[in-house]
Amino acid sequence: MKPQQFIVLALLTFLSRNVSGDYYTSIVSLFDLLELETKAITYLEAYMEKMEAISRQVNETLNELEQVSQEAEGDFYEHYSNPLNAYKIIRRFVIDWQNLNKTVLADQPALEYIANLTALVKRDGFKLPTDEDLLGASKGLARLQRTYQQETVDVAAGDLMEMNLSSNFTASECFWLGRNLYSAGELKYAAEWLIQARIRLAEEMQESYEPQEFIGQITDVQILEQLSITMFYLGKSKLALLFNEELLAQDPNNVHGLRNRPIYSNKALEERYAISNEDESKKYLRRTELDVLFDKTCNGELQQTPREKRRLRCRYVHNNVPFRFIAPFKKEELNLDPSISYYHESIFEKEIEQILNATEDYVERSMVGDLENSTYSDVRTSQNAWLDFKEHPFLNNIAQRLKDATGLSLESGEHLQVANYGIGGHYGAHYDFSEMLETDEYGGQGNRIATALFYINEVELGGATAFPYLRLTAPPIRGSMIVWYNLHKSLELDYRTKHGGCPVLMGSKWICNEWFHATGQEFLRPCDKKKDGHKSIQWKDLYRNEELSIAQLK
Numbered sequence: 001m002k003p004q005q006f007i008v009l010a011l012l013t014f015l016s017r018n019v020s021g022d023y024y025t026s027i028v029s030l031f032d033l034l035e036l037e038t039k040a041i042t043y044l045e046a047y048m049e050k051m052e053a054i055s056r057q058v059n060e061t062l063n064e065l066e067q068v069s070q071e072a073e074g075d076f077y078e079h080y081s082n083p084l085n086a087y088k089i090i091r092r093f094v095i096d097w098q099n100l101n102k103t104v105l106a107d108q109p110a111l112e113y114i115a116n117l118t119a120l121v122k123r124d125g126f127k128l129p130t131d132e133d134l135l136g137a138s139k140g141l142a143r144l145q146r147t148y149q150q151e152t153v154d155v156a157a158g159d160l161m162e163m164n165l166s167s168n169f170t171a172s173e174c175f176w177l178g179r180n181l182y183s184a185g186e187l188k189y190a191a192e193w194l195i196q197a198r199i200r201l202a203e204e205m206q207e208s209y210e211p212q213e214f215i216g217q218i219t220d221v222q223i224l225e226q227l228s229i230t231m232f233y234l235g236k237s238k239l240a241l242l243f244n245e246e247l248l249a250q251d252p253n254n255v256h257g258l259r260n261r262p263i264y265s266n267k268a269l270e271e272r273y274a275i276s277n278e279d280e281s282k283k284y285l286r287r288t289e290l291d292v293l294f295d296k297t298c299n300g301e302l303q304q305t306p307r308e309k310r311r312l313r314c315r316y317v318h319n320n321v322p323f324r325f326i327a328p329f330k331k332e333e334l335n336l337d338p339s340i341s342y343y344h345e346s347i348f349e350k351e352i353e354q355i356l357n358a359t360e361d362y363v364e365r366s367m368v369g370d371l372e373n374s375t376y377s378d379v380r381t382s383q384n385a386w387l388d389f390k391e392h393p394f395l396n397n398i399a400q401r402l403k404d405a406t407g408l409s410l411e412s413g414e415h416l417q418v419a420n421y422g423i424g425g426h427y428g429a430h431y432d433f434s435e436m437l438e439t440d441e442y443g444g445q446g447n448r449i450a451t452a453l454f455y456i457n458e459v460e461l462g463g464a465t466a467f468p469y470l471r472l473t474a475p476p477i478r479g480s481m482i483v484w485y486n487l488h489k490s491l492e493l494d495y496r497t498k499h500g501g502c503p504v505l506m507g508s509k510w511i512c513n514e515w516f517h518a519t520g521q522e523f524l525r526p527c528d529k530k531k532d533g534h535k536s537i538q539w540k541d542l543y544r545n546e547e548l549s550i551a552q553l554k
């Protein structure tokens with residue numbers, strides 16, 4: 001393990017107490033799960049020992065019984081005419097078989113095991129992962145594959161971005177991933193994972209020679225059932241039919257196979273004569289052109305040209321703050337109009353520790369939209385917490401630094417938001433401002449004029465902030481902050497600032513956000529008399545209602 005990895009792990013372990021929430025959105029809760037599994041294994045071992053003891057007793061009793069019943073062989077009538085033998089067999093039924101019954105039917109070990117497990121899970125606020133968590137984790141993986149264009153066969157072998165992660169997938173793991181992706185409408189990836197499951201199952205069978213009997217082992221029949229229906233909805237009826245025939249060859253009475261056969265073959269026949277066959281998957285997966293643009297920005301396919309970058313500078317700035325003459329900010333410009341910049345080394349280790357410590361108890365699944373009507377959303381998969389500057393005195397220095405760097409007032413600013421992104425965690429492209437600002441929205445403090453975002457941990461891979469319209473990414477650098485204006489000087493909305501968090505490929509991502517509001521900034525960032533909103537108006541409503549199918553994406 002690399003030293004940084006160790007530090008992050010140690011930090012996360014330290015933070016993992018009492019965090020409840022959705023597993024797939026955060027790596028933090030996974031540590032609780034690992035701990036729980038370790039304990040559950042010891043209980044299962046205890047259960048097995050007890051069952052083995054019973055099995056031994058039963059076996060010995062069996063040996064005993066066999067012996068005595070052998071004695072009765074020979075002249076049956078003579079044997080039982082002997083009153084002693086008559087007594088023996090009656091006693092055996094009344095006593096021995098009763099006792100054996102009690103032992104065999106005793107569910108004491110099972111009850112104890114269940115009680116142990118129940119106690120383990122019932123600890124304060126602990127929540128076992130659900131189907132939803134598995135679905136979320138599956139979608140996260142598909143998102144990584146799509147955004148960073150990773151082949152299923154490579155990911156299944158533990159190869160993500162040419163890193164050898166030595167986490168080879170088993171047939172079962174591939175199968176359940178495929179099944180979940182099918183439920184999520186990610187049909188293309190579902191089919192690929194199911195095919196991987198078949199390949200791996202064949203290999204696993206070859207390796208072990210004996211049929212594998214562990215609980216939860218999947219079968220080729222199960223895979224074929226899922227694979228044929230996935231192919232069908234992908235619009236590949238001929239393949240669906242083919243896999244269905246394979247299924248029926250292995251399991252001639254398979255209910256699904258028999259029921260689906262005429263449907264598949266009719267569709268396949270229809271398609272043979274149809275001029276164009278519509279891809280069924282269009283109905284299932286909605287990918288917008290913006291999603292595609294966003295992915296391309298994240299994976300580096302879209303970048304600014306050297307010409308566009310030519311005028312960007314790295315420099316020390318003091319913004320006329322006396323203290324900053326001595327300790328200037330390290331500013332790196334990423335874009336001039338709209339202004340987007342890094343401020344490197346703008347948060348200290350101690351502060352990061354304190355922030356993480358303060359959020360420990362109330363990380364919540366991140367919600368998108370207004371708090372009145374917030375629903376958990378796929379757009380954003382992270383967990384977050386809010387820190388009030390007034391409640392946490394250690395935030396004073398950070399607040400001062402935010403003011404010095406931006407020259408803005410924090411009077412109308414929001415609480416500091418801390419967010420953690422886990423497996424494939426991302427935040428789809430969005431604006432920080434409210435497009436239809438109500439007078440009482442944001443507590444009447446005006447729209448979100450600027451955003452400051454601190455990266456507070458090392459993300460091993462992925463997790464950049466991407467601005468698709470500007471073809472720009474700002475990769476996470478621990479301790480650095482990016483600052484940008486969401487509004488033009490005229491306070492009109494700057495539609496070029498659409499941005500999002502690229503999926504986290506490895507590790508987890510921690511960030512802090514501060515949103516500055518327009519109120520109180522009149523003298524600090526004077527409004528331009530000139531309206532300058534026209535500069536970004538062409539990006540308004542761009543891609544708003546477009547939908548693109550996966551077929552078109554290929």
Ligand SMILES: *[C@@H]1O[C@H](CO)[C@@H](O)[C@H](O)[C@H]1NC(C)=O
Pocket residue numbers: 042043044046047109112113116
């Ligand atoms: C249940 O837990 C107790 C205490 O940890 C342990 O001694 C016992 O072996 C466990 N039994 C089972 C069946 O898990």
Ligand SMILES: *[C@@H]1O[C@H](CO)[C@@H](O)[C@H](O)[C@H]1NC(C)=O
Pocket residue numbers: 056059060063
């Ligand atoms: C049961 O006992 C017999 C005789 O001692 C032994 O050969 C056999 O292996 C035992 N079976 C099991 C399952 O322990």
Ligand SMILES: *[C@@H]1O[C@H](CO)[C@@H](O)[C@H](O)[C@H]1NC(C)=O
Pocket residue numbers: 093097098101
């Ligand atoms: C053993 O248990 C079964 C099922 O409860 C019962 O039907 C049977 O009578 C019992 N046998 C004896 C000998 O107690």
Ligand SMILES: *[C@@H]1O[C@H](CO)[C@@H](O)[C@H](O)[C@H]1NC(C)=O
Pocket residue numbers: 164165166
């Ligand atoms: C990846 O790592 C595993 C285990 O560490 C090793 O067995 C395997 O050969 C490695 N593969 C490659 C391509 O480096």
Ligand SMILES: *[C@@H]1O[C@H](CO)[C@@H](O)[C@H](O)[C@H]1NC(C)=O
Pocket residue numbers: 157168169200203204
């Ligand atoms: C992963 O597992 C597959 C099938 O079990 C095997 O063929 C392959 O060599 C393994 N790869 C690595 C890197 O361990």
Ligand SMILES: *[C@@H]1O[C@H](CO)[C@@H](O)[C@H](O)[C@H]1NC(C)=O
Pocket residue numbers: 353354357358
């Ligand atoms: C974390 O918080 C606890 C209680 O709020 C405090 O006692 C402890 O010193 C803090 N640790 C750090 C590293 O700030």
Ligand SMILES: *[C@@H]1O[C@H](CO)[C@@H](O)[C@H](O)[C@H]1NC(C)=O
Pocket residue numbers: 373
């Ligand atoms: C909440 O959001 C849903 C989905 O966007 C919308 O249909 C519903 O009308 C909203 N409810 C309120 C009270 O705003």
